[in-house]
Amino acid sequence: MATIALTINGKKHSLNVDPQMPLLWAIRDVVGLKGTKFGCGMAQCGSCTVHLNGAPIRSCVTPVSAVANKKITTIEGIGTETNLHPVQQAWIDEQVPQCGYCQSGQIMTAVALLNSKPKPTDADIDAAMQGNLCRCGTYARIRKAIHRAAESSDKPTATTGK
């Protein structure tokens, strides 16, 4: 066990955990934020995607010790029900979710894509999003939502939380 300092959504946490504990379980079980999902545990499905200093990572294979003192952003950090991120809004406008379980990971990947490529092509979207599985098959609406978010005048900017 070790004491590890994490900054999640702008808030500092000090966790006393196994340094090898994946960031996913630190976020879910120890910090208590449940929006980051467990799907495979081996970086195959993307449900656990969070941002590390703005870049998307798979929290299920990232030891918590590797991100000590770094800035983590989870789905809870990009927008709230009353103040949605433009990508979340686009997901609502396109009515993307079916079961919804993968969608926080999809959104985190999409937000990172749009930050690096504000006007992505279909090929850009394929390349960025193919690491995120959706078992319900919402892929077409995800694509439309990303294009919609790109077109919205409200440019997505927030990735580092508040």
Add this chain to the structure above:
Amino acid sequence: MKTTSTSRRDFLKVAATVSGGLWLGFNWQTADANALPLTALDAAGLADAPHNFNSFISIGTDGLITIFSPNPEVGQGIKTAFPMVVADELDADWARVRVEQAPLDTKRFERQAAGGSQSLRHSWTRLRQAGATARQMLVETAAARWNVPASECTTDKAVVFHKASNRKVSYGELATDAAKRPVPTNVTLKTPKQFTIIGKNMPNVDNKEILTGKPIYGIDFYREGMLFAMVQRPPAFGLKLKSVDAAAAKAMPGVTDIVTLKNGVAVVGKNTWAVKKAREKLKVEWEKINPDAPLDSTEGFDRQFKELLDKPGTVRRKDGDPDAAFASAARIIKAEYQCPMLAHSPLEPMNFFAHVRPDGVELVGSTQTPERARNDVAKLLGVAPETVSVNMTRMGGGFGRRLQADFAVEAAEVSSLVKAPVKVIWTREDDMNGGSYRPACRYRFEAALDKDNNLIGYKLRGVGVNVANSTREDNFPAGAVPNLLIDSHDVKSPVTTWAWRAPITNFLAFAEQAFLDEVAAAAGKDPIQFRLDLFAKAKSSPTGAVKYEVDRMEAVTRLVAEKSNWGKNPSVKQGFSVYFSHNSYVAQVAEVVQKNGKPVLQKIHAAADCGVVVSRSGALQQMKGGVVDGLGHALYGKLTLKDGAAEQRNFDAFRLIRMNEVPDVEVYFVENEKDPSGLGEPALPPTGAAVANAMFKATGTRLYNQPFAEQPGSPWKQNM
């Protein structure tokens, strides 16, 4: 997370206790009170507690309408669709409707399950009556106040009008009095043309909670003091627990208990990671249940399938004289089709919360069948089912896997042993090696054509693993062929198989519709015209019982032919498939074009007749999602067994379809006024054959086995 102030649901629980009329008592300890939208209802005092009209509806004096959705939400959209039906007959203002998931309550609700695409079909009239009854009570209350006949009153968006005297009153103002009125027994339902909410594109009611990461899934549920558990289950089918050395695991940090279950060992502790790491330290010995029998493998099943298909099986349907027809045939076409097992792979792995207390059992989690969970847990613990409560969370998919209750029973077993609230979590590997697979099946089809290329004889023989009847003997083309024989075999195995989205038909439809395409080609007929001729026969001179509606089969076929410009563009190679399953009719046309010298699946058209479309956005999702699911598993899905254990344990080896592999899917509905049937399943079965038939036109190669990507000549093969 702790609740620091009274949450919305806490409030409702209190309100329920005080008013005595409300029954709602779902207390989410994890709910973040500040994050939940504060509504006028919350702001209202206890004196203004909403009034309960029936099991589905309560109305607050502020006009806010709460509709309780009794069936589990697995992504099929029922939590949006059911309330839409109630709200339409109620003439509610949808913008002022709040939807709450009801817990299991067999006294108030019927068939609280998500499976077989049956929810809307079963509940359609009940939901409408619930809405219409409450509306009638509100109208009668307004009429009495105004001293006018109820028949002169109209309703719209939660307001009662008396146009002759230019008066109006809101449902909220009427709620207190209306809820006390006698419940009318004979209400008039709307005609489909009067619907104002049904058929519209209403968004999923949980969208905001889903997209902002609220703890709404079973795996998210947390109770203060709750322990986490992982279970070491048998590593292969056919094994049982022999001995356990738990010393090393018990010594791991964060571990509180290690308990032996009926056929497994549970490691219990303070968080998921702690119990996962500790489980790796268990030293468990297993032994064969039957020492003389080898553990089952896919290879062995394949051998048995081939042997059994040469032997007569249990006859499921026999029309005319099939042997005579085949003896007199000018031509016989014969083909065999095989599919592997599949894991369900909902992205939320299996998990369940249980708290077994002396005074009762609390269950919370993702289940498609809460009643089965309750009854199985009651049986395990030897308690009355009434002492077991089940609250349903939103599910991260199910696809049939959550129609079982093994994971809930296991959670209850662990909780009863450690005497604490427990959440059992499965890893993906646990899930994929844990059984309940789509049964592997093999089919042999034979068709007899006379000298004029009429289909005079048809035979189907099926075999599968623990499948009972692998055929659907009354499905098309039964009824359209004068001589028909359908029989089947079953291979028994310790490997557990189970309903997987569109049970049996998920592969049978491919085999049948691919075979009919081959027969049409042999007969020199256009594949759609070939079907239309058979439909005509089933109508004009049916053989035996016809258990599908021929007109509806024909209507979806003609619709998809028209929308896809069937046969009009020679550079687009089209494949057709039509199937009736789970009470709905779906026809599909897949399109393959040449790109850079390679055949590429570009588009799938799908036409459906599911009766009245209730929730249009959700219906489109079920259609498109079903097609993508059918395509993905036809292309890549494969779970094989060696020595009783799965050879694929996670998504690195068990391949699921990804965004870059999905073609354009366009959906069309037959617009009619028939009672709705479901859509969770019927879109999936026809996809494989539409795709295989289009690929045949493009390449001349027939695909007989799934996954397509592993078949010789398959254009997907090089992509592996």
